[in-house]
Amino acid sequence: MKILTILDHYLPGYKAGGPIRSIGNIVSFLGKNYEFIILTRDRDIDDKSPFADARPRTWQRRGNALVRYLSPIECSVFGLWNILSCIDYDLLYINSFFSRLTIRIMLLRKIGLLRKKPLVLAPRGEFSPGALAIKAYKKRPYIKFVRLIGLYRGLVWHASTKIEADDIRNQVASLDELIKIGAAPIRVASDPFSYSGDRFNEPIRSSLEKHPGDARIVFLSRISRKKNLEYALRLLSNLSGRIRFDIFGPNEDLGYWKMCQGLIESLPGSVQATYAGEVPAEAVQSVFSKYHLFLFPTLGENFGHVIPEALSSGCLVLTSDRTPWRGLEQKGIGWDIALEDPIRFQLALELIIAMDDEEFTKRSSAAKSYIQEYFERQMQELRKAYDNVFDISKLRVS
Numbered sequence: 001m002k003i004l005t006i007l008d009h010y011l012p013g014y015k016a017g018g019p020i021r022s023i024g025n026i027v028s029f030l031g032k033n034y035e036f037i038i039l040t041r042d043r044d045i046d047d048k049s050p051f052a053d054a055r056p057r058t059w060q061r062r063g064n065a066l067v068r069y070l071s072p073i074e075c076s077v078f079g080l081w082n083i084l085s086c087i088d089y090d091l092l093y094i095n096s097f098f099s100r101l102t103i104r105i106m107l108l109r110k111i112g113l114l115r116k117k118p119l120v121l122a123p124r125g126e127f128s129p130g131a132l133a134i135k136a137y138k139k140r141p142y143i144k145f146v147r148l149i150g151l152y153r154g155l156v157w158h159a160s161t162k163i164e165a166d167d168i169r170n171q172v173a174s175l176d177e178l179i180k181i182g183a184a185p186i187r188v189a190s191d192p193f194s195y196s197g198d199r200f201n202e203p204i205r206s207s208l209e210k211h212p213g214d215a216r217i218v219f220l221s222r223i224s225r226k227k228n229l230e231y232a233l234r235l236l237s238n239l240s241g242r243i244r245f246d247i248f249g250p251n252e253d254l255g256y257w258k259m260c261q262g263l264i265e266s267l268p269g270s271v272q273a274t275y276a277g278e279v280p281a282e283a284v285q286s287v288f289s290k291y292h293l294f295l296f297p298t299l300g301e302n303f304g305h306v307i308p309e310a311l312s313s314g315c316l317v318l319t320s321d322r323t324p325w326r327g328l329e330q331k332g333i334g335w336d337i338a339l340e341d342p343i344r345f346q347l348a349l350e351l352i353i354a355m356d357d358e359e360f361t362k363r364s365s366a367a368k369s370y371i372q373e374y375f376e377r378q379m380q381e382l383r384k385a386y387d388n389v390f391d392i393s394k395l396r397v398s
Helices: 018-030 077-084 100-110 129-133 136-149 162-172 175-181 197-201 229-236 254-265 281-288 306-312 342-354 357-389
Strands: 002-006 035-041 059-062 065-070 091-095 119-122 156-159 186-188 214-220 242-248 271-277 293-296 316-320 334-337
Touching (some): 002 100, 018 035, 018 091, 018 357, 065 077, 077 100, 129 136, 136 162, 156 162, 162 186, 186 357, 214 229, 229 242, 229 254, 229 271, 229 342, 293 306, 293 342, 306 316, 316 342
Parallel strands (some): 002 091, 091 119, 119 156, 156 186, 214 242, 214 293, 242 271, 316 334
Antiparallel strands (some): 059 065
């Protein structure tokens, strides 16, 4: 079966974070069962120039998928219609609800210029309360408008977790759909974690030791309001001990980053905070292996690839309770805490700072073992889940 997959950014890009990893892992995992055809922009977020190896108007083999990198002109409504009308596919798989690519494709579908094929849409966490709160003045009127005109009617939603399924149902399920079928047509299949078994054959860490009173802490994500770097910096301003805090990730919001820079400058002398640049996907595990803790007070993640990346490197995680990665404290591999409880965040940070090498090594080993078990369990469950998502015999066509 041919699955035409559309998303704003794809490999070799990395600045868009989770969606690129999700689709890359889906293609890697299911590429022998399905034929993936990918349309995506020819450059990474905010880049002025296309990828060096992106050949214009050409289909390129990248792993288990055929990829066509779209120039800005080809991303127009007419450009998309011209390309889509020439592609033979069985199912259309769109990633993102608010993307301009998605909006243009849905408009083409609404006016009857797309082939009548089953359509699956994965919003990739865009309906979480934290994500919707950002630029809500734009997002909520748009949601109301498209519900009114039925722009997204007659498709199936792909949620990464049951929590995301509830978020989707709350935001976009029309009254007509609820009356007819009892629930919005939503199918749940977790985002695949990296399917390279090599990570489990590598040592947890080489020379990193943990001395009581010292801590190496990292923030590795896009620098945006949703990822909540500001909250992390405010937590560090109230701690004692010698702390190194390194910040990695692409800067999406210059105004937000300027505010964070002000917080960095006001940190006490015992906290050494540094912006260390961007990290390509293949280097993420190596970076995490150099730190004791990943501090990630995100406003919401539908999956949060960066969390298992940290744990698989033996780096403990302190995150919010707005991700699928819950019960970390009970497992001895980190903490997931409500953002409304900054005191608990500070207590967890103080515990990390005071921790000795023996205790840290035990927890670090537990983190890596947990992710290996998760990976092996996921391998058995995911194929069936995605077969259900992509089962065109059950999908409506409109």
